[in-house]
Amino acid sequence: MLRYTLKRLALGILTVWFIATATFFGMHAVPGDPLSSDKSTTAKIRANLEAKYGLDKPLLTQYAIYLKNISQGDFGISFTQENRQVNDIIKEHFPISAILGILAIVFAALGGILWGALTALYRNRWPDSVIMFLVILGISVPSFVIAAISQMFLVNINAFAGTTILPVGGWGTVWHMIVPAMVLGLSTMAYLTRLMRSSMLEIVNTDYIRTAQSKGLPKTRIFSRHQLRNAILPVITVLGPAIAGITTGGFVVEIVFAIPGLGRYFVEAIQQLDYTVIMGTTVFYGAFLVFMVILVDLLYGWIDPRVRINP
């Protein structure tokens, strides 16, 4: 187990290096550069800026300097917010995205499992149809639409009540988190519901359920101990990437609800071609994703002994 873990971690580091390298060269291949702006500067001023950021050096030299810096955990300074370290940006804004993400994933996982189990129980009857219809909506309606609609809804509720039931945006207390987290987790919840439903239905026809039934075990016990527990396994598999996806993909929700998360910086950096912030956030998110996948794989082995790998 230890050897397996170490091997996975080593592979993970290699993956992160590959992400860093691909992003670096991909980013430099995109037309345009971080120093261009609506108003052109003189050649002299441009040269001053290039020298300041080391962009006057050959690309491979820049790459070498860059690798050396990130191996020491230094992502450099932002191009658009010149006086801020990329490290500070990540440090200040990632925890916010993470809190929002955790809550969203909890909503998504709990909701997905519960609704999935419920639809499987009521297969082809009205609760199933209603929930599956909502699931399709949840998967197909983009999050910026849902975010805008739910915000409008909050405004109307507050106006109707004549006082603030839930804040329309901003950050700081638990009341600011609930609605954005639900919006953020919605599509994952819908996806997990479908997954849970099909996984539940598949298990109904397996041998061990039939064995349990013939043993005369109570239905509730079969349901919770055999069916539900086994059906959750595939859900856990997709949870790893989903956690990373949710924590990193929150930029729409962050902008609509004015939440100071990292997702915004990530997207704006790409629009602005802010090289250092793109690299910093991509490598950070990449490492995060790789770590989550490894964690889920290890967790999976712990939950399901069948997949445990012998050293």
Place this chain on the structure above:
Amino acid sequence: MNSKSPSNSHTSAYSLSRQLGVYFLLAIVFVVGLLLVLNQLAGLMGTATQEAQAVDIANNSISAALSEEPPQLDSSKTTDASSGLVLGHVMEGLLRMDLKDRLGPAIAERWDVTPTHATFWLRKDAKWSDGQPITAADFIFAWQLALKPETGSEYASLLYPIENAEAINSGELPTSALGLSAPDPQTLVVKLARPMAFFDKLVVFPTFLPIREDFYKATQGRFGSDAEELLYSGPYVIKNWVHGASMLLERNPHYWDSTRGKLAQVNFAYITSDATATLNFFKDKRIALAGLQAENLTEALRLKWPIRRFADGTVFYMEFNHRVDRLSRNLNFRKAIQHSLDMEELVYKVTKLPGYMPGKSLFPEWLIGVEKPLREEYPASTVDIDRAEAKAYLELAQKELGLKDFPEITLLTGDNPVSNIQSEWLQEVLKKTLGLTIKIDKQIFKQRLAKMSSGDFDLLLGGWGPDYNDPLTFGDLFASWNLNNRGRYSSETMDALILTAQSATATPDRMEAFGDIQQQLFDDVVILPMYERGITYVVHPQLKGVKRRVIGASIDYTYAYIDPDA
């Protein structure tokens, strides 16, 4: 089990869903617990936004939203509108634009510009937010800083009219060689590299704001990056700045002018680029001012909100590529397009955005000439939109270019709703009137800039916002040496006119040059003015005195006050 005995499965589904209900309750308990933990965590991080109330009469404070986090509050380097808005509240320079948009005294109580020198006499009661006096040395330090090559200031070129500035910025001379002197702490003498009658209008720009040397050095490279990393000279100070979330301004007790800074606090409570979200905050009575988009107008009218309009000073136009290998270099081709496009139709029937005005000239309506608006003193020429005439010009062009058919014409544009509507309109009109095929090349910001600079287009939708309050901020755009002349238009007549406009000392002579530039742009169809941008917005009825500006802080709350009876 379900498939075998359907009648039985109904009852079992019910009992099993009760089981599920128990799990559901457990899940709720878990979520509530988690919420409490996360609440504590979020509180610990110190990233909470300020409590927002549109108008708070008891505390004499208002709340508003910023469209983006101000990226650069170091005035020697700042270039963007969002930072400009904040700096307009917390900093003050030598001169400023008053409520009637005329140049007026600020830290300098009087000033004088001659062909060789500009002199500013500073008021004695001007103080920094730590109580120390603001002196000429603070301006000298700031301007030298902006010119240092290592600073990498994009707007350093605005300082080039000062003696030796360009050489210092190129690293050829030390900063001490800059043509500035302070005979006493309250007098700043600027030696000019060349006559510049409007040097006083330039110093309103943020690059000219003062920076105190000892404070700057103490921040160790973090100047302007946080509330406590900035020393303030304006009516407000930044009391609290949560990056990406909010910024709280509070009255500066050491500020000299009691007519500004009437509100005790200006709370920028939200930072979001989403216009709909901003409007939702307004509806929820969290903020006192919000911009309106076309799609919100009907609702705003229905709710009987007082809607305000403002021309933000930016001009949009179509540029032609004048490079040698382009067919848009042909004058008759450009005239054909000029005679086909009706900008009134574009503004009133196609884009239909409130507050927009059809473009007639590169020089927008708000610019002042000798005494009256420049556009009144020198009215812009116009053409009649005439399909037959347009076709005739196109045939001439075809003959001159020796073309059998016109190839596809590339129109480079940005990727946003307004540009999309416009470029589709252009495509359709030019197809119908002239039979030209237009290929719309939509590009996102940086990629568009790259193509603009390399000249990878025939037609280009561009625009220009002013940097300072003089027609020259637009007038020198199509000089052969100007890098913002993306189509590389080059004409000796134009260059000569621009030189006159830059260096003539008498205002009437300069304005006449601008009139001639306007005519030359029209005769040679260098560009086609499309529209002047307008902004519509709503303001809380109790908030009065909000000033919208074309230059500097686009929204200026420094004269604003609360009227509880409104």
